[in-house]
Amino acid sequence: MYSTAFLDIPPLTHAQGDVTLPGSKSISNRVLLLAALSSGTTTVHDLLDSDDTAVMLDALATLGCAIERTGKTARITGLGGKLPNPSAKLFLGNAGTAMRPLTAALAVLGGDFELGGVARMHERPIGDLVDALLQLGCDVRYKGQTGYPPLHIGLPSLRLDAPIQVRGDVSSQFLTALLMALPLVAERDIEIEVLGELISRPYIEITLKLLAQFGVTVSRPTGPNAWQRFTIPAGAKLQSPGDVYVEADASSASYFIALGAISTAAEGSNGIKIHGVGASSIQGDIRFIEAASHMGAHIESGPNWLHISRKAWPLKAIDLDCNHIPDAAMTLAVMALYADGTTTLRNIASWRVKETDRLSAMATELRKLGATVVEGADFIQVTPPPTVAAWQAASIHTYDDHRIAMCFSLAAFNPARLPVRIEDPKCVAKTFPDYFEALFSVTQSAEEHIPVICIDGPTASGKGTLAAVVAQKLGYHFLDSGSLYRITGLAATRAQIPLDVANEQAIADLLQSLPIHFEGSHIWLGPEDVSELIRTEEAGMNASRVSAFPMVRAALIDLQRRFRALPGLVADGRDMGTVIFPVAPLKVYLTASAACRAERRYKQLISKGISATLPSLRADLEARDARDANRSVAPLRPAQDAKLLDNSELSVDQSVEIVLNWWQSKQLYTSH
Ligand SMILES: O=C(O)C1=C[C@@H](OP(=O)(O)O)[C@@H](O)[C@H](O)C1
Numbered sequence: 001m002y003s004t005a006f007l008d009i010p011p012l013t014h015a016q017g018d019v020t021l022p023g024s025k026s027i028s029n030r031v032l033l034l035a036a037l038s039s040g041t042t043t044v045h046d047l048l049d050s051d052d053t054a055v056m057l058d059a060l061a062t063l064g065c066a067i068e069r070t071g072k073t074a075r076i077t078g079l080g081g082k083l084p085n086p087s088a089k090l091f092l093g094n095a096g097t098a099m100r101p102l103t104a105a106l107a108v109l110g111g112d113f114e115l116g117g118v119a120r121m122h123e124r125p126i127g128d129l130v131d132a133l134l135q136l137g138c139d140v141r142y143k144g145q146t147g148y149p150p151l152h153i154g155l156p157s158l159r160l161d162a163p164i165q166v167r168g169d170v171s172s173q174f175l176t177a178l179l180m181a182l183p184l185v186a187e188r189d190i191e192i193e194v195l196g197e198l199i200s201r202p203y204i205e206i207t208l209k210l211l212a213q214f215g216v217t218v219s220r221p222t223g224p225n226a227w228q229r230f231t232i233p234a235g236a237k238l239q240s241p242g243d244v245y246v247e248a249d250a251s252s253a254s255y256f257i258a259l260g261a262i263s264t265a266a267e268g269s270n271g272i273k274i275h276g277v278g279a280s281s282i283q284g285d286i287r288f289i290e291a292a293s294h295m296g297a298h299i300e301s302g303p304n305w306l307h308i309s310r311k312a313w314p315l316k317a318i319d320l321d322c323n324h325i326p327d328a329a330m331t332l333a334v335m336a337l338y339a340d341g342t343t344t345l346r347n348i349a350s351w352r353v354k355e356t357d358r359l360s361a362m363a364t365e366l367r368k369l370g371a372t373v374v375e376g377a378d379f380i381q382v383t384p385p386p387t388v389a390a391w392q393a394a395s396i397h398t399y400d401d402h403r404i405a406m407c408f409s410l411a412a413f414n415p416a417r418l419p420v421r422i423e424d425p426k427c428v429a430k431t432f433p434d435y436f437e438a439l440f441s442v443t444q445s446a447e448e449h450i451p452v453i454c455i456d457g458p459t460a461s462g463k464g465t466l467a468a469v470v471a472q473k474l475g476y477h478f479l480d481s482g483s484l485y486r487i488t489g490l491a492a493t494r495a496q497i498p499l500d501v502a503n504e505q506a507i508a509d510l511l512q513s514l515p516i517h518f519e520g521s522h523i524w525l526g527p528e529d530v531s532e533l534i535r536t537e538e539a540g541m542n543a544s545r546v547s548a549f550p551m552v553r554a555a556l557i558d559l560q561r562r563f564r565a566l567p568g569l570v571a572d573g574r575d576m577g578t579v580i581f582p583v584a585p586l587k588v589y590l591t592a593s594a595a596c597r598a599e600r601r602y603k604q605l606i607s608k609g610i611s612a613t614l615p616s617l618r619a620d621l622e623a624r625d626a627r628d629a630n631r632s633v634a635p636l637r638p639a640q641d642a643k644l645l646d647n648s649e650l651s652v653d654q655s656v657e658i659v660l661n662w663w664q665s666k667q668l669y670t671s672h
């Protein structure tokens with residue numbers, strides 16, 4: 001997951017390949033709750049691991065449910081409708097699928113509970129559900145504002161004789177919550193009557209299908225009243241089905257379906273294949289494929305897969321009632337940027353009460369990109385930027401809304417080849433923590449568009465630390481090129497090849513087959529973590545020797561350039577800006593006085609328990625500077641266009657800030 005303040009997505013040109021998507025949020029949280037309430041043990045496979053499922057799992061554990069987890073599998077011992085801990089304070093984040101169903105289940109079971117979440121959860125309505133529970137005789141009180149969480153739940157005096165009325169026009173989750181909770185107390189038939197137009201209906205189908213798996217068949221009329229009345233039969237009992245498999249999330253699939261529709265594949269391959277969900281999914285958001293097809297996607301499907309490629313281009317503008325796909329419809333609003341006219345998405349008033357006011361947020365952010373947007377009470381109308389030149393590089397504010405972050409990443413395919421900045425990318429953790437990793441695994445950018453920041457400088461200037469922190473702050477890859485020379489020195493020594501120029505061919509040959517692999521700050525040579533081993537003074541001297549051999553340097557050039565990958569690279573070394581990445585947009589040449597560098601190295605060694613003396617360290621360091629500056633190939637010197645940074649008097653944080661400011665000053669993002 002990218003936990004950076006922002007993530008800059010370079011302009012993307014192509015997409016192709018396979019993605020396996022994480023489990024459905026709606027199915028995961030329903031199955032977890034049903035498994036906990038039912039009798040018997042349930043093994044849930046392919047469970048989503050995200051913020052929304054974490055709050056549900058924590059809540060169930062707090063309530064006394066035994067849960068064993070191994071990877072994506074959870075084994076849940078059902079409570080059989082009895083709570084061992086009938087008193088608890090539950091934090092439910094911003095998960096509607098946890099807050100609403102748990103409120104109903106705990107209200108009918110009774111106890112002493114407090115249910116709350118993040119600030120936004122306390123702005124998301126729950127009054128219609130509470131009203132229904134009060135009719136039933138439950139004791140539910142608002143701890144803050146009437147109509148909103150946090151809630152206190154006490155002991156009920158249940159009255160199950162009259163039909164329970166619930167409004168369905170703000171959220172379908174209120175009806176879902178009642179449907180899952182009422183089998184706990186179904187001594188007689190319990191009827192639920194929906195008032196107003198029921199929105200987001202396909203989510204009710206998910207609820208009914210999963211209830212059926214747990215042994216409860218809800219009956220309802222056929223014909224026009226099919227969405228008005230639901231009857232939970234007397235004697236209904238939640239019984240574990242044993243094993244449950246969670247489909248991949250169809251709403252998450254929408255970003256990759258869109259990707260297939262708006263991108264072309266690089267030569268020799270074809271489209272995007274999504275694994276884990278197919279056209280016969282029980283999730284309503286799968287119907288996004290119909291909308292995407294209308295816009296121009298070519299979609300094929302099998303039992304558990306989808307294959308998408310581009311058919312019509314530009315995409316065709318659509319006018320669509322999106323009430324049945326409220327979440328995936330946000331993706332259509334971004335696809336509309338690539339359409340041949342104005343796209344209108346209707347009947348989506350519920351967008352206003354989700355993770356943020358999504359109607360207003362989408363309108364604001366789409367406008368930043370250059371689109372013309374009309375925002376209505378319950379619709380949005382998007383007209384793409386009129387010309388390529390009208391596109392703008394935008395910094396997208398994400399409002400702690402995972403879907404805003406995910407759908408706006410698709411704007412990186414803009415024809416103006418502008419990057420897109422996604423603020424607070426970690427908000428995707430609500431349903432898809434590794435979204436951006438999945439995106440980068442199937443997308444490509446022209447090499448010249450993948451940013452590289454070079455940080456070159458002499459030994460002990462602190463460039464490794466600076467580069468690693470800058471890479472981490474930007475979410476970029478990190479190349480510690482010096483370590484490649486150190487590994488070369490180590491490998492040659494182990495192969496008993498003397499480090500002199502007569503053996504440069506043999507050392508260069510050795511490099512062709514070295515299994516080098518970087519993992520954060522760790523460097524692996526095959527199965528061995530050599531990070532510590534290559535940091536000794538001796539390894540440094542050996543590195544300096546082999547780095548003077550032209551054949552060795554040539555062999556390492558391609559290897560180093562391959563580190564330039566999405567979303568960007570910070571490369572630390574001695575010739576990053578002069579030789580390896582000569583057209584990098586930012587080159588920093590980091591120095592510090594010899595006295596200062598010797599002292600830093602001294603402290604470093606002493607802290608590791610290695611004895612050293614300052615004068616000898618300083619002499620070694622000056623000798624190494626002289627050798628590096630005078631070697632015939634790629635001598636150590638600043639690139640002509642490098643920015644010089646002397647950090648003798650600066651802390652690491654101060655140096656990082658300077659470099660990030662230099663980087664920021666090169667960006668074009670508008671955030672108005
Ligand atoms: O029941 C569910 O799993 C959901 C129902 C929908 O909410 P509304 O019914 O509030 O539209 C949807 O937006 C949400 O992401 C998940």
Ligand SMILES: C=C(OP(=O)(O)O)C(=O)O
Pocket residue numbers: 094095096097327354355403431
């Ligand atoms: C509306 C959403 O979430 P929630 O389940 O919290 O309602 C969503 O995931 O888009």
